[in-house]
Amino acid sequence: MRTGDIAQRLGVTPASVSGMLKHLSREGLVNYREYGGALLTADGERAALGVVRRHRVLERFLTDVLQFGWEQVDALAHQMEHALPEVVVDAIERLLGDPATCPHGHPIPDKEGRVAAEPRLTIGGLAAGDRACVREVDEFDPALLDFLQQRGLVPGAVLRVSQVNPIDGTVVVEVVDAGATALAPATAKAVRVSREVAE
Amino acid sequence: MRTGDIAQRLGVTPASVSGMLKHLSREGLVNYREYGGALLTADGERAALGVVRRHRVLERFLTDVLQFGWEQVDALAHQMEHALPEVVVDAIERLLGDPATCPHGHPIPDKEGRVAAEPRLTIGGLAAGDRACVREVDEFDPALLDFLQQRGLVPGAVLRVSQVNPIDGTVVVEVVDAGATALAPATAKAVRVSREVAE
DNA sequence: CGTAAATGTTAGGGTCGGCTAAATTGATCC
DNA sequence: GGATCAATTTAGCCGACCCTAACATTTACG
Numbered sequence: 001m002r003t004g005d006i007a008q009r010l011g012v013t014p015a016s017v018s019g020m021l022k023h024l025s026r027e028g029l030v031n032y033r034e035y036g037g038a039l040l041t042a043d044g045e046r047a048a049l050g051v052v053r054r055h056r057v058l059e060r061f062l063t064d065v066l067q068f069g070w071e072q073v074d075a076l077a078h079q080m081e082h083a084l085p086e087v088v089v090d091a092i093e094r095l096l097g098d099p100a101t102c103p104h105g106h107p108i109p110d111k112e113g114r115v116a117a118e119p120r121l122t123i124g125g126l127a128a129g130d131r132a133c134v135r136e137v138d139e140f141d142p143a144l145l146d147f148l149q150q151r152g153l154v155p156g157a158v159l160r161v162s163q164v165n166p167i168d169g170t171v172v173v174e175v176v177d178a179g180a181t182a183l184a185p186a187t188a189k190a191v192r193v194s195r196e197v198a199e
Numbered sequence: 200m201r202t203g204d205i206a207q208r209l210g211v212t213p214a215s216v217s218g219m220l221k222h223l224s225r226e227g228l229v230n231y232r233e234y235g236g237a238l239l240t241a242d243g244e245r246a247a248l249g250v251v252r253r254h255r256v257l258e259r260f261l262t263d264v265l266q267f268g269w270e271q272v273d274a275l276a277h278q279m280e281h282a283l284p285e286v287v288v289d290a291i292e293r294l295l296g297d298p299a300t301c302p303h304g305h306p307i308p309d310k311e312g313r314v315a316a317e318p319r320l321t322i323g324g325l326a327a328g329d330r331a332c333v334r335e336v337d338e339f340d341p342a343l344l345d346f347l348q349q350r351g352l353v354p355g356a357v358l359r360v361s362q363v364n365p366i367d368g369t370v371v372v373e374v375v376d377a378g379a380t381a382l383a384p385a386t387a388k389a390v391r392v393s394r395e396v397a398e
Numbered sequence: 399c400g401t402a403a404a405t406g407t408t409a410g411g412g413t414c415g416g417c418t419a420a421a422t423t424g425a426t427c428c
Numbered sequence: 429g430g431a432t433c434a435a436t437t438t439a440g441c442c443g444a445c446c447c448t449a450a451c452a453t454t455t456a457c458g
Contacts, residue, residue, distance in 0.1 A: 003406055016446055018407050035406055035453055065264075066290040076284055083282030085275055091265040202436060215416055217437050234423055234436060400458095407452070414444090422437070428430095 049109040056102035070103040071145035105136030105155035124188035132193035152178025248308040255301035262302045269302040270344035304335030304354035323387035331392035351377025
């Protein structure tokens with residue numbers, strides 16, 4: 001992880017990130033060399049997965065219980081996740097029946113920090129004629145999520161690639177029960193799939 | 200409200216409270232004269248009732264949905280209340296069916312800041328032979344709440360005062376379906392009642 | 399291989415909210 | 429009515445966290 005990328009993600013200046021990294025390094029959560037980027041230590045990984053778990057459990061709760069749309073819940077969960085007592089997160093998780101994934105399909109780590117592997121393959125990596133099953137989608141852009149939902153590109157959906165434009169990389173996918181949709185490469189990369197069309 | 204009392208309630212020094220009050224006074228939320236104590240303005244009252252609403256809705260949610268005991272939820276709600284987006288509080292309120300009170304019986308203000316009156320009368324204000332209905336209890340001491348629940352002294356319970364000790368003020372109440380309990384004056388003051396034994 | 403551009407860090411400064419210690423005010427009691 | 433005491437405020441400090449501007453390092457390219 002580079003300082004600048006972190007800064008952009010957090011919406012602060014790189015200067016601020018330098019200070020944070022030094023701090024986290026002192027606390028043993030990241031390995032960090034000046035000018036050399038940062039990497040989570042095992043402890044840091046565990047702490048991070050704890051936060052990820054809170055975030056994803058909350059997203060599930062917001063969609064399944066409070067009926068928020070999946071395009072809103074990333075931002076909402078982000079606001080809530082740091083103030084919720086751990087016992088409350090645990091209780092919500094139980095209430096939901098220990099869900100395996102967040103609404104966007106990402107796996108929820110368990111309390112020990114174990115987490116299921118995520119598929120590497122995206123729609124952009126498919127060839128014409130391939131069949132696949134949607135597993136997860138990037139959750140950062142509400143407008144994109146809205147669009148994907150309208151076109152049936154949600155976790156669990158089964159699709160077939162009907163065309164791949166060799167010039168600009170545009171992909172046309174037919175979603176079972178939801179018609180055909182053309183996707184630019186950037187969009188196609190936001191949807192992760194697996195080749196198994198199980199169930 | 201005096202500076203020192205606020206400081207004690209908040210667990211900070213009076214010096215810190217002086218600064219806060221000046222701030223709030225500049226924002227028009229309290230009327231404040233140096234050395235003269237502070238009082239909420241109409242705006243401050245509205246803002247405060249908004250926070251009270253969040254707090255009590257959350258308490259209801261924690262007991263009714265997440266199955267926490269009523270002795271824990273004040274502290275938990277306190278941690279959560281400032282980070283929850285307003286829309287989430289609204290959604291929880293709807294989910295619960297717009298409850299009228301928190302688990303301890305205190306009325307929940309509506310979004311416009313209207314709030315039902317709370318009874319002034321406590322068990323300590325009753326005489327031998329009086330019948331009354333428990334309306335609300337102080338929520339600050341978990342051990343007290345545990346005790347009250349065991350003895351059936353919860354909102355809605357109907358009771359009769361069987362003795363009042365004229366020397367030390369000890370009161371013995373018989374709770375319908377839950378036997379008799381002796382209460383010291385300080386404890387008796389923590390339970391508010393109304394004389395109507397309706398319903 | 400050396401220099402320019404990109405990237406990252408340090409220095410220094412501002413705000414916020416807490417603290418302690420000292421000064422001030424108000425209240426009480428003789 | 430003055431002295432003392434409690435309550436409160438002011439003054440000054442600290443740490444967290446952000447910023448900008450200046451400096452340092454790495455990377456990339458001719």
